Amino acid sequence: MANAAAAAVIGSMPHKRAACAGNTADDRGSWCDYSIDTNWYDEVPDTGVTREYWLELSEIEVSPDGFTRTGMTVNGTIPGPTIEADWGDELVIHVINNLSINGTSIHWHGLRQNYTNANDGVVSVTQCAQAPGDAFTYRMRATQYGTTWYHSHFSLQAWDGVFGSIVINGPATANYDVDAGPIIIADWFHESVYSLAQQAATGGPPTPENGLINGTNVFGDDGADNQTGSRFELDFVPGTSYRLRLINVAIDSFWKFMIDNHTLTVIAIDLVPIVPFTTDVVSIGIAQRVDIIVNADQSDVASDFWLRFIPQSACSANDMADNIRGIVHYSGSTGTPTTSQYDFVDDCLDFDISLLVPHVALDVPEAHFYEEKEEVGLSFASDGTIKWTINDSSLEVQWGDPTVLQILNNDTNFDASQNLIRLDEANEWAYIIIETTLGVAHPIHVHGHDFYLLAQGDGLYSTDTPLKLINPPRRDVAMLPAGGHVVLAWVTDNPGAWLVHCHIGWHTVNGLAFQFAERINEIPSVLDADSIQGTCSNWNAFADGRGIVVDDSGV
Incomplete structure (x- = not known):
C-alpha cells in the first residue's frame, strides 16, 4: 500500500470524502480557486496529490444474479473498486495480472491522457499484452472531472467482469445535496x-x-x-x-x-x-x-x-x-x-x-486542415466469420507488436490492416466523417480526445449536411445511427497512437476500428521505451511455445 511517510500519496480509498473548499450543496459550481467556468483544456489545478491504487485481476466463481459461473474480477469483485481522485490529482495505478492464461491491458475510458499516450491501456496499440503473473503501473493526471470507467482492452475480457468506475471530483453545473x-x-x-x-x-x-x-x-x-x-x-x-x-x-x-x-x-x-x-x-x-x-x-x-x-x-x-x-x-x-x-x-x-450544450462554450472553425471519411461496412472471411470493416478494411493488430513500439523502432511502414491514419501537424483541426448504409447503430469511441460532435443523423453525409460549429456537444462516445452518419472534430494537441472504434464488444474484436498516429514525430518523446519494451519482452516470453495467436482484431 501507500508509503505512510509520503503525505502527498493517498492509497486506495472509499467513495465518500470531503469536497474541495467552497464546493457545498448550495454552490456546486465552486472548486477551490477554480470553478465550473474554468476551461479544463487549458487550466488544471496543481493539487500536489498522488492517489495510488492496486488492482488485481483473477478468475473466481461469481454469482451476481444467483447463477454461478466463472468470472474475471478486479480485486475479487464485479464491478471492481471505484477509482477516485480530485480534479488535478496524479493517479498511479498498479495492475497485477493473476489470470491463468489471458493477457490483459486496462483502459481508462475517456481520460485524455495528455502527453501520456503509453498509459492509455490499449493492447496492440499503446502496449503489448500484460502477461499472466506480470505487473504494470499506469501513471496519469486527472485533467478532467466527472464520471467514467476503466475496463480491460484485451479482446472480450472486459465483459467477463474486468471493469469498474472512475470518479474525478470537481465542480458541477447544478446544486445537489448528496453524491450517491x-x-x-x-x-x-x-x-x-x-x-x-x-x-x-x-x-x-x-x-x-x-x-x-x-x-x-x-x-x-x-x-x-x-x-x-x-x-x-x-x-x-x-x-x-x-x-x-x-x-x-x-x-x-x-x-x-x-x-x-x-x-x-x-x-x-x-x-x-x-x-x-x-x-x-x-x-x-x-x-x-x-x-x-x-x-x-x-x-x-x-x-x-x-x-x-x-x-x-x-x-x-x-x-x-x-x-x-x-x-x-x-x-x-x-x-x-x-x-x-x-x-x-x-x-x-x-x-x-x-x-447537449457544454457549459464551457467552445466553437469549431469552418476552415479545416484534415478531413477523413470512414465508411462502416460488413464482409465475410473465407471461414464464414463476420468481419466489420472501415473503408473495406478490418483491423488486425498484434498483441506482441504494438503501434507505439513500431514508432519507437522507426518502423512506420504500417500494414494496411492496421487501419492507421497519420495526423502529422500540431494544433490543426481534424474532421472525421463516419457513416454506414447498414441497419445497425454503432457507439463510436475516440481515444485521446473529447471530440466535437458536429453532425449526427440519418442518411449518408453530404456537403449539404449542416454542421453545428457554435458550441457543439463534446463527448467521447457518440451513436452512429443505423443507416446514418456522424461528423466528429478535434484539435491535434495530444501526440500519440489513438484508437477509434465501435464499442460493441463483438464488433470491436471483429475489426470495427481504426487508429490515428497524431504528431508521429513527437510520439517517442512521450513514451517510456524501457517500460514498453519490458512489457513486450514479458508477453513474448509467455506466448512463445504456448501456441498463442491473435484470433480477432487484436484490441
Whole structure:
C-alpha cells in the first residue's frame, strides 16, 4: 500500500470524502480557486496529490444474479473498486495480472491522457499484452472531472467482469445535496463471453441472460420459487437531492433509464459538464456516462419506486428485458414497488444535439486542415466469420507488436490492416466523417480526445449536411445511427497512437476500428521505451511455445 511517510500519496480509498473548499450543496459550481467556468483544456489545478491504487485481476466463481459461473474480477469483485481522485490529482495505478492464461491491458475510458499516450491501456496499440503473473503501473493526471470507467482492452475480457468506475471530483453545473456515486449497468451472460465469440462471429450477437445494476440483479420471474439473486437498492431521504452517476458498461445494450414518478436533471454527458436540462427518461449508449440529479420529492405518492434500466430492442435483445430493475426506498422502507414506468420510444439514439450544450462554450472553425471519411461496412472471411470493416478494411493488430513500439523502432511502414491514419501537424483541426448504409447503430469511441460532435443523423453525409460549429456537444462516445452518419472534430494537441472504434464488444474484436498516429514525430518523446519494451519482452516470453495467436482484431 501507500508509503505512510509520503503525505502527498493517498492509497486506495472509499467513495465518500470531503469536497474541495467552497464546493457545498448550495454552490456546486465552486472548486477551490477554480470553478465550473474554468476551461479544463487549458487550466488544471496543481493539487500536489498522488492517489495510488492496486488492482488485481483473477478468475473466481461469481454469482451476481444467483447463477454461478466463472468470472474475471478486479480485486475479487464485479464491478471492481471505484477509482477516485480530485480534479488535478496524479493517479498511479498498479495492475497485477493473476489470470491463468489471458493477457490483459486496462483502459481508462475517456481520460485524455495528455502527453501520456503509453498509459492509455490499449493492447496492440499503446502496449503489448500484460502477461499472466506480470505487473504494470499506469501513471496519469486527472485533467478532467466527472464520471467514467476503466475496463480491460484485451479482446472480450472486459465483459467477463474486468471493469469498474472512475470518479474525478470537481465542480458541477447544478446544486445537489448528496453524491450517491456510480450506478453501473451491465448486460450479463451465464457463460463466458469467450465461449460465445464464435456464435457472435458467425450467427450474430448472442442474447444476454440478464443485466446487472452495480453488480447485482434477480434472475427469474417475480414471485417464482426459483427466482435467485437480489435487487440493487437505493435509499432516499425526503427533501434531499441526489447526484447519480450512470455508466453503461454493456457489451451490446443501449438502455433507457428512469425512476418511476421522478424527473431527472441531466448535468453532464461523458466527462463534459453541460447546461442542465430535465427529462423523465435518460438515453445511455454503450460506454457513455450520464450524470443526473434527482430530487426525493415523491414521498407523498409512495414509499418505494422502481429504478429501471430498459434495454432497447431496436438495438439488441435481453432475456430479462422487463426485469432489470432496482428499488428506490424512501425513509428506510423495505417494500416492493407497484409504480408504473414512463412511456418512451424504443430506439438507439442519443439525446438530440440541441440538448447537449457544454457549459464551457467552445466553437469549431469552418476552415479545416484534415478531413477523413470512414465508411462502416460488413464482409465475410473465407471461414464464414463476420468481419466489420472501415473503408473495406478490418483491423488486425498484434498483441506482441504494438503501434507505439513500431514508432519507437522507426518502423512506420504500417500494414494496411492496421487501419492507421497519420495526423502529422500540431494544433490543426481534424474532421472525421463516419457513416454506414447498414441497419445497425454503432457507439463510436475516440481515444485521446473529447471530440466535437458536429453532425449526427440519418442518411449518408453530404456537403449539404449542416454542421453545428457554435458550441457543439463534446463527448467521447457518440451513436452512429443505423443507416446514418456522424461528423466528429478535434484539435491535434495530444501526440500519440489513438484508437477509434465501435464499442460493441463483438464488433470491436471483429475489426470495427481504426487508429490515428497524431504528431508521429513527437510520439517517442512521450513514451517510456524501457517500460514498453519490458512489457513486450514479458508477453513474448509467455506466448512463445504456448501456441498463442491473435484470433480477432487484436484490441
